[in-house]
Amino acid sequence: TQLLEQSPQFLSIQEGENLTVYCNSSSVFSSLQWYRQEPGEGPVLLVTVVTGGEVKKLKRLTFQFGDARKDSSLHITAAQPGDTGLYLCAGGAIYNQGGKLIFGQGTELSVKP
């Protein structure tokens, strides 16, 4: 069974601070997605990474896929209150017969002004 573990589960920081969220597994994934979800809404896709070692940047957000495709990280520079939300990583199952996503339990981020 493929599992994804996110850490930390909760993060409360001040505006302007930097932070990193980790997504780890003992299994290899064909792809890794990061989503952001607000209360009562569906997850919004931020990025997809598919190649081991791949780094993608989205404004102040930097995403990295581990070389072995077993882990990923999300780094936010100079966090803003608008970054507040639930961040979810999701892996595409390696024996992908159609795109089942396996989600981590999420990291609840709160950025205080």
Add this chain to the structure above:
Amino acid sequence: DAGVTQSPTHLIKTRGQQVTLRCSPKSGHDTVSWYQQALGQGPQFIFQYYEEEERQRGNFPDRFSGHQFPNYSSELNVNALLLGDSALYLCASSRGLLSSYEQYFGPGTRLTVT
């Protein structure tokens, strides 16, 4: 360009009843996946439909069933509702089976079972 839409937004049902949730995929997408998200947890995969067939299924009982229509829209049916079925039900769409790891989610249907 319309995104993924789901209906209804909220639903309250009693134990033992049956419920049908609906989803229309993003324009250009032909694959629909359903997920259940309990409070404080990440979404759990229920099943995926492509070409009107169930292609993959997660660890959910047969009480959970679905359907995909020729226009790619989909329904999720849950029979004999239990209190534990209370959750946010999410529909996600993607393009093609091989690329279907890149999924776009709808706003969800909040189901409460009393």
